[in-house]
Amino acid sequence: MVRNVIMVVMAVLLTLAWAGMVMAKEYPWPTGKKFAYDCVKNGGCDLDITSLTEQPYLFIGKSHFQSNNNVVNIADDGPKISPNDMIGVWGDLTNDQFKFEPHCGPRECTNFEWTEKLDTMLRSHGTDDGREIFLNKEFKKQMLDASYSKFFRHSVPISYYLQKGNLDKLKNGMLEGAKGDWIKILEADKYLYKSSNAKDFQLYGNALNWFYPTIIPLIESHIVLQRNNAYTKEEYELVHNWLEKRVWALEQGPMDGLLSSRWKWRPFFESGNHETIYKKVAYLLWGIADQNEDYFTAGLNGFKDFHNTIRKNGSLRGEHKSGSGENYGINSGNKVAQGLIVMSVVLHNQGYDIQKDFPGIERLVKYSAKLYDKPKIGGGNNNIRFMTNDPNRYNTVGWMYLYDTVFDTDHAKEVPYEARGMWMFGIADAGALNSN
Numbered sequence: 432m433v434r435n436v437i438m439v440v441m442a443v444l445l446t447l448a449w450a451g452m453v454m455a456k457e458y459p460w461p462t463g464k465k466f467a468y469d470c471v472k473n474g475g476c477d478l479d480i481t482s483l484t485e486q487p488y489l490f491i492g493k494s495h496f497q498s499n500n501n502v503v504n505i506a507d508d509g510p511k512i513s514p515n516d517m518i519g520v521w522g523d524l525t526n527d528q529f530k531f532e533p534h535c536g537p538r539e540c541t542n543f544e545w546t547e548k549l550d551t552m553l554r555s556h557g558t559d560d561g562r563e564i565f566l567n568k569e570f571k572k573q574m575l576d577a578s579y580s581k582f583f584r585h586s587v588p589i590s591y592y593l594q595k596g597n598l599d600k601l602k603n604g605m606l607e608g609a610k611g612d613w614i615k616i617l618e619a620d621k622y623l624y625k626s627s628n629a630k631d632f633q634l635y636g637n638a639l640n641w642f643y644p645t646i647i648p649l650i651e652s653h654i655v656l657q658r659n660n661a662y663t664k665e666e667y668e669l670v671h672n673w674l675e676k677r678v679w680a681l682e683q684g685p686m687d688g689l690l691s692s693r694w695k696w697r698p699f700f701e702s703g704n705h706e707t708i709y710k711k712v713a714y715l716l717w718g719i720a721d722q723n724e725d726y727f728t729a730g731l732n733g734f735k736d737f738h739n740t741i742r743k744n745g746s747l748r749g750e751h752k753s754g755s756g757e758n759y760g761i762n763s764g765n766k767v768a769q770g771l772i773v774m775s776v777v778l779h780n781q782g783y784d785i786q787k788d789f790p791g792i793e794r795l796v797k798y799s800a801k802l803y804d805k806p807k808i809g810g811g812n813n814n815i816r817f818m819t820n821d822p823n824r825y826n827t828v829g830w831m832y833l834y835d836t837v838f839d840t841d842h843a844k845e846v847p848y849e850a851r852g853m854w855m856f857g858i859a860d861a862g863a864l865n866s867n
Contacts, residue, residue, distance in 0.1 A: 745798025
């Protein structure tokens with residue numbers, strides 16, 4: 432009897448201890464108004480990436496918005512899933528030299544170099560809408576225009592080398608990045624931001640937003656180089672250890688650490704949208720590059736949950752909305768489509784049956800093909816620049832060519848070749864791809 436009581440007590444204590452660890456682990460990110468105001472007034476909140484020593488607690492938010500906006504983390508839901516192979520976006524894709532037309536100058540395509548000026552700190556930048564609230568005038572003087580950083584200066588040559596199969600030059604660029612230990616500091620915002628009736632502190636959100644065009648193709652490069660046995664043991668360890676810390680730096684919690692007076696300066700998260708898709712892509716790829724089940728599971732869970740936001744007609748619940756709004760519409764929906772199709776291709780290469788198990792992806796492609804052919808009014812962001820001969824590099828229609836090539840469909844429209852690039856994902860011209 433006494434023994435049974437002791438065992439029960441011990442079980443209760445272990446359960447409480449476990450629950451305590453879970454609760455403590457659930458919110459390991461900075462929070463509170465005092466923290467936000469101290470960062471904006473006094474600085475000192477930049478993240479030294481080189482000092483990171485362990486894999487962070489991962490966060491992937493649910494893709495369905497909840498009215499109370501309580502943080503719901505699905506990163507480690509269900510059993511841990513390991514990647515099946517060292518294979519990412521490129522898989523068995525090959526380049527058709529006769530169709531290949533990278534929209535970049537000769538030096539831009541091949542200038543995979545690292546510099547003190549641009550690669551020491553990932554800058555947060557300012558906005559141009561007049562909503563910044565500076566509490567320290569010195570920080571306002573230090574703000575940089577976003578064009579200063581040239582966000583795609585690495586993703587363009589990386590994509591070019593990947594598509595041309597020039598792994599020697601690709602490896603050399605990776606090695607130089609690792610030897611210089613580049614990308615050392617993640618800058619925190621130095622201002623509050625006025626949004627609707629709230630004040631926000633975006634912490635690392637702005638800096639991370641413009642890090643994804645670099646980190647995603649870097650991870651894909653690392654996968655391709657490993658797959659082709661391009662590294663020596665020493666080269667692999669140098670690059671891998673360097674890249675690992677940069678991936679760890681991506682994890683800053685819900686909304687990349689954004690705090691808002693609207694939510695009493697507590698962590699919160701948004702539904703699946705164009706601001707949350709890239710983290711899922713990066714985590715899925717790093718799960719492969721590192722053969723890491725924590726990251727792969729987080730990315731896979733994010734993909735599955737995002738897939739569930741695709742309506743029966745193929746539209747995205749979080750982006751293709753009617754009415755007014757700044758952050759959804761055709762333009763934003765296309766950014767999400769890019770990410771989802773890239774993840775579909777990666778999972779297809781890992782042996783998943785996308786068309787059978789994730790039929791919403793095909794519906795999304797069909798919906799988008801019709802929508803782009805006859806754009807409808809609705810939402811506040813129906814700019815279709817991504818289909819023109821002057822697209823933004825982070826938003827193109829190249830994913831439709833990629834989907835057609837991999838899944839043997841015919842949804843892509845004839846658009847200017849400039850809109851076929853997918854620099855953010857390591858593809859210079861999706862219209863020139865063949866699948867073996």
